[in-house]
Amino acid sequence: MTLSRRNLIQAGCAALAAPAFLGRAWAAERRFAPQVEGWRSFEISTTITLPEASGVSRIWLPVPDVNSDYQRSGESSWTGNATVARIATDSSHGTRMLYAEFAADVAAPTLTLKSLVQTRNRAVDWTQTRVASEDAAVLQANLAPTSLLPVDGVVRDTARAAIGGATTDVDKVRAIYQWVVDNAFREPTTRGCGTGDIKTMLESKNLGGKCADLNAVFVGLCRAVGVPARDVYGLRLAPSAFGYKELGGNSASLKGAQHCRAEVFLQQYGWVAMDPADVLKVMRQETPEWIKDKTHPVAAPVASALFGGWEGNWVGWNNSHDLTLPNYSRPGKLPFLMYPQGENAAGRFDELAPDSFRYTIAARETTV
Template sequence: DPANLEFLKPTSHIPTDGVVRAKALEIIGNTKGDLERAKAIYTWVANTMQRDNSILGCGTGDVKAILESGKLVGKCTDINSVFVGLCRSVGIPAREIFGIRVGQSRFSDQMGSAKDGVAKISGGQHCRAESYLKGYGWIPVDPADVTKVRLGEKLTNDDAKIKAVRDYCFGNWEMCWIGFNYGRDFILKPTPEQTPLNNFGYPYAEVDGNTQNYYSPKEFSYDYVSTELK
């Protein structure tokens, strides 16, 4: 589909050759069919990568750096960008979707929490991903949330709950989350001081040519609150 060619192209954070393609070919082996290949890549990312809560924000999603380092750790943008890069490198269109958690998860507080239907979500930014499969369309995935639940609840890949979350997060997004955009390595208009912008998961503003710290809601001065309608 020509409309999806954009999501096969490399970007500065998501190359599709070298170590990225080599790892993807290693993962898929002799697997045939894009659905099966996407599932193999998803399972490898969900099982192998680890969440690192010390990373700022949602991470930078530098796929080559992650794979070359051998330290398969990160936050949601890092982990889901690895999925995207691996898919693109073997001809499967894929993209990240940047958004924010807005309420209580059915699976785990790690995937979204609220109290009496109200969620204070200023720090709730979350990146998910999707791949395009012929005959199916865009298929939602979120290996990063598998790693988040595993770390936050001190579970292993063999625990029943992780198996359930992993199975669900290939082909589904739990909709206690809203997606904003899939922008990656792009230039805002009018052209800002920080360019290209890695992604647009956080607000962006400048004062006198200085980029505001969008990772700090208090310093930047923004506040998100979500209220469940009943």
């Protein structure tokens, strides 16, 4: 068949237009709606192969230490040539971790930690209220300031402005969640998950960061207006079931998959899941263009679902701030324990550089 000049021009224009059309496919309506379903089982493996020994080497590895209606933390076991290896706790909170020590004459320190955990989705039903109970000491601890989460000064002033005339805890939390999504932003160049120094962020009015910054702002603002709240430090384990590439992890290689979430305690619902940081991550990184409007069809389902829920493709290590690592040779406390920690005679290892620290993390979903 012979093509006319007009047909050739039309065919050429269609070919040029196709990539632009395909490139906009991400703008279509998306779905993100985790529902409380059955449990998923995972085995998490962390392997440490330290650089050339320099005196005594010590490492501290987070293990699943959350037991709740969304997570069952199982046993942890380890192999390797550590001189000492045991489950230890920090003296301030009782947070569990694996502590291992390698004598100076161990030429190639190595250790593999395997931890079992079961997880499931969370989704609060806002139409069903109840009288929730929690230990008074736990609630008080989750209203208190920490080294990086003060609840006075600029934090309290910002929180009061954010909630406006809200009087109920639910309305206060909703207003703060929206304030964080509207005013903060994901900053991809931030190292690791950020530091969570919310006073500096609010004073500088630079509200860019990653999850340990953004969810910390949310937690601090909630505490400042009397709503118990806490960060939960953890790790993404598997891809999202809803196709959001930024809301899951590559199970075979979880370096850089650390992610902290947040919870608030509401008297009518108990501990409720929150994650404004992941809303901001989707808005900044899920599509080729930075989404600036939370009602965008890609962002809107996530913004809705993460106010009261999250997907169970993630493990929570712990929810502790200002930890004291057992046998740590240097002064000061650790703001949070989400990454492997280590040191030897030459100094601290950089937990945000797994290739020089030489650690790998992987997860395997099991049927048990």
